[in-house]
Amino acid sequence: MLAEISALFISAVPGLEARAAALYMMCTGNFILIPAAVLINFIAVLIFLRLLDSALVPERVERFLKKRARKAMHKAERWFKKYGNIAIFLLVALPSTGIGSFSGAFIGRIFGLRGYAFYLAIIFGIALSLIPAMLVAYGINVLGLGC
Secondary structure (H helix, E strand, C coil), X not given: CHHHHHHHHHCCCCCCHHHHHHHHHHHHCCHHHHHHHHHHHHHHHHHHHHHHHHCCHHHHHHHHHHHHCHHHHHHHHHHHHHHHHHHHHHHHHCHHHXXXXXXXXXXXXXXXXXXXXXXXXXXXXXXXXXXXXXXXXHHHHHCCCCC
């Protein structure tokens, strides 16, 4: 049971996130704890966003970027206002992008995304990102290699 609790807290670690915890849960057969891994990952992202907002990091980064490339940033902001939540969902959900829930939330915050749609994009992105981890665990078990 201690290993499962440790695996749940792994879902709060940037870089590992819910994917690593779900892979462990799949290998050990604790499927019931996978939603808890998603929830813990989402709560950790919320705490991360709260810390970012309190330190005014998005505004500082945005000011820096605007100084460097005012025209390109303005174009990107307009695009992100229109399609940002979908882009964040895809960045968080697709493992090939290399962007997890923490960096996806950070990117969204820099471009001013807020509200329920932003948070829903993150949590559904986290949940969808678990599918490749589950397929890997299932494939390892089917091949008889064990986890």
